[in-house]
Amino acid sequence: MGEQILLVEDDREIARIIQDTLRQQGYGVTWATTGREGWEDFRHGCFDLVLVDWMLPEMDGITLCRNIRLASDVPIIMISARKEDTDKVEGLDTGADDYLAKPFSLVELKARVASQLRRWRRYQGQERLAQRSHYNGGLTIEWQSERVLLKNKDVPLTPKEFELLKLLAQNPERIFSKGDLYEHVWQQPDLGDVHTVTVHIKSVREKLADPVKTPHFIQTVWGKGYRFIGELT
Template identity: 65%
Template sequence: MQTRLLLVEDDPEIARVVRDMFVREGYIVTWATTGLEGWEDFQQEHYDLALIDLMLPEMDGFTLCKNIRWESDIPLIIISARKEDEDKIEGLDLGADDYIAKPFSLKELKARVESQLRRWRRYQGIPLNENVSTYQGGLTVYWDQNKIKIEEEESILTVKEFDLLKVLAQNPERIFSKEELFNHVWRQVDQEGLHTITVHVKSLRSKLKDPVKTPRYIQTVWGKGYQFIGELM
């Protein structure tokens, strides 16, 4: 199963950057903009780790950490512009596992999240390569290792092909236009990129052994774009 993160952050610029980075890395991210919304999201879904800002509307980060810790032992990382030692100590005393001060680098945040997840999985006795999805039809995706197997045979994807598979598979309800896929994966805005998407999707389908007329994984929605239709086992 893919790793689920709960991100509770009321600054949309920071939240979008953090969310998009972790989505590209293969995580499923739920973004809440208030402490109360974060608490409601936590009660409705299973999460592997939570990233929580301290200064939140409706319910502050301290209270949210306390509420979560009463019900779960998942890793909690506080992200905050407040650098006072008292805040850090209070957060850790309430059960947070780590504290990172704004501004922070995405590289550092990613490293801290991965470190906490490794500790948590060792504590739970979960293998470190558990971040795997298996779909009907013989497709297995190893999200942490950037590789796939099709009918038990490993298939080598390019970086861009794997990134395309990630964004499609992690948003199965959504139809992506070629422009959206090019903007997301290549991070560019260029009409010439639409042909690039066509070429890469064709190559990806070939490696997935996924025929256009009877697709199991990537469906063309004529006039709109592409949608992932693979069914999890």
Template identity: 65%
Template sequence: MQTRLLLVEDDPEIARVVRDMFVRDGYHVTWATTGLEGWEDFQEAHYDIALVDLMLPEMDGFTLCKNIRWNSDIPLIIISARKEDEDKIEGLDIGADDYVAKPFSLKELKARVESQLRRWNRYQGVPRHENKSSFNGGVTIYWDQNKVHVNEEETPLTVKEFDLLRVLAQNPERIFSKEELFEHVWRQVDQDGLHTVTVHIKSLRTKLKDPVKTPQYIQTIWGKGYQFIGELL
């Protein structure tokens, strides 16, 4: 099978050269020119590795990398003209596996991609999450079926409600702001979307039978956002 590579780069000259090199080497390359486009592409297909620029329109590379990492453990390589140590540290802190500064040689980039893929392939077959997770209080999430049972009865969730539950429950130690959840689930950057998140969280809590004052699953962290606190059985 072809290795699927997601390239998110708004400079057409750099992107075409990088894309053409990997296509010649037998990769299937998807090229996105904005952060939002890259996030949509990632959501719609399976990829083995992603190359992400930092200075992107619509959604910056840091945010895109965070969104990808919350959903997947695939290798992530940042390619950027920003050479400050702070940018490199932030990139690695949010889950990137490597940082390649522009200008770079194609041979070096190819070598780094192949190195990350070798490392990734060693651990493939070890799933990040089980197909099913059961929590105290009677909630069971079936990840591969996009279904939730409450007290052994299926509770229908909308697509957005399940996506919200997925990102929260699969990253239980993290507090997500409304802005982050809106960007991640709705794939948009819009301050007006914060009310949308509030409404969907309220609906999700109702369906999970999770009271706001004594939550078992979704806790409001005042002034910061939401955190999943469910206890696995």
């Protein structure tokens, strides 16, 4: 089986045509019918490209694209019936690498997919994420094993704590609101109860010996949220 593609499309007829076309090209295709299903598939699978329809139930394509981009640099092609330049710009600004307006030809679909996969192969060969990152202050994060060390001693983070640290550390200097963190890590809409995030951030800080007033790693941006300020060594 060739490269793996995640297709998130709620129109069954369109999805069937896309799926059949891509499989004929030798790609493996996983099909999801809702945005939330697509996000779950992405989190638990390994994909080389994602095709996302803009209008989806449960989670729209813009939100799904934003979530995927926070977690990965995998190429994303946004599919939409919207043809205005402003819509294309919004899709690309959200993190999509290409924009395919409906109706599109299968020839164009195959060409766009092949082009993005070529770039992805080059990127993987040149810019693959390091297995571990070292920061000033003695922090080391081993991404694949989900292991965290502080001055060469293991830091026993829970899975949710590691996901929070990972999201912040892989998006340095970006400010995340508590609602953003809750939706991304807990995979549930923010209903105004973000106390869970506060508790987990406090726990991570304590385990990393990271003081609130003079932080080395996680900084509070008052009135906005949190950001990672650790400096790579």
